[in-house]
Amino acid sequence: MEGNRKATALTASLLGIGFMAAIDEIVFHQVLAWHHFVETDNSALALASDGLLHSLELIALVSGAAIMLRLHEVGRQARGYRGAGFLLGLGGFQLFDGIVDHKILGLHQVRYVDNLWLYDLGWNAAGLMLLMIGYALLRRAQRGEALSQRDTTTR
Template identity: 40%
Template sequence: MKTTTMGAFLFGVGMIGMLDGIVFHQILQWHSVNMHTDRVHQIISDGVFHLFVTLIIFVAGILLWKGNPQDSPRTFWGSFLLGAGSFNLLEGIVNHHLLQLHHVKPGAQQFLFDLSYDVVALLLLVTGWIVRRRTTSA
């Protein structure tokens, strides 16, 4: 796998993880990584999550820096969207459905919120795949 492709993929993973943490954990305060504990441990679990996605963004930056500047912008954006969609789908299936560590918005209609999250992940994946496919066919 090309350095630019992997860097952009990881950048997508890190950025969507950061957006998840900022929007759902901090601004809306709908959930934390581990909802089934006290507030102090919820904040710690969110901090560990943010540290993890920050490290992913750091590694992505190094890979992108080492990547080929001649690579198509479609290579970057397609890989970025594939990374973001992969993170959201994996996180949604594992944390929301299988382990039930948390839900997008607990309470009434939590399944619809979780399902909507999964649909957005699939849209990111399909869009990224289309963009990448156009890169390879051009």
């Protein structure tokens, strides 16, 4: 039975999004205390916004894990698409956060310092790098499938 490429990649992306949100929430919001999801003078609102992000991250992780386990149970995980989707989710979240949340919506900055552009550059470059690696893995999985199909039709 052939795996479901789209479901595998999308579910792995959901896991990647949840995982990167968890890293952001734990490392940058809690451990380093660089920012809240919504920066405001009202500390209760800032903490509540972090709680909302944490809740959404947990929903993404639990949902993604349940769907991925179900795909595994029914033998529908597509080989090569889990890692690609996971990295696309990681990078997509990072880049979305860096461009939309930080710059367009202005919800918060990476860190409140004088040379903010260095942090923005590092943040967005990391997201872009993850996206590029995920895309390369996705293309590799697609090429591997094409070669496999060609081999079975020539036999």
